[in-house]
Amino acid sequence: MAVKIRLSRGGAKKRPHYSIVVADSRMPRDGRFLEKLGTFNPLLPKDSEDRVRMDMERVQHWLSQGAQPTDRIARFLEAAGLRPKATRNNPNKGTPGKKAQERAEARAAKASAE
Template sequence: MAIKLRLARGGSKKRPHYRIVAADSRMPRDGRFIEKLGTYNPLLPKDSEVRVVMDLERVQYWLGQGAQTTDRVARMLEAAGVVPKKDRSNPTKGTPGKAAQERAKAKADKAQEAADAAAEPAEEAAAE
């Protein structure tokens, strides 16, 4: 059984509140979980001490049992100093998609043609 430490969403529409849980990875996000390890309230200010509350002993236990963390929970654990910070580098994340690159190329080609067309009559006038 693969255990994940992840967030389970609660709260009403537009008012999220999350539980940090240890759950079987095959269960639904908000479904059955093994143990509640803490809470996360994203509506509170970032410097609030009750924004993220975790039972760090139990988190350490589950990590010792081989549980994997989701990216968001891993970041919370890094901030708490439970796990070492790891480098995240995705240099291609900010690059435009294929269609956007094609549109940009077409726009650049059109601008180049317009510049060439504007330069041609000026050359002919200078030759006369």
């Protein structure tokens, strides 16, 4: 059984509140889970203690059992110091879109013509 540590959404429309759960990877996002490990409230400020709450002892237990954290949970664990900081590389993130590149080229051509 492939086990994941992931977020399960709760809360009202446009007022998200997430539970950090351990679940079988085949279960739906908000479906059945094995254990609740904590909570995540994205509406709180980033420096608030209550934004992310996790039972670190149980997280360590599940990681030792082979549970795989999702990307967002891995970032939480890096911030808590349980995992080494991974290097991420997305070279396309900062590049402008196709239309913006065309506008920039047009501006450059117009400036060089003058």
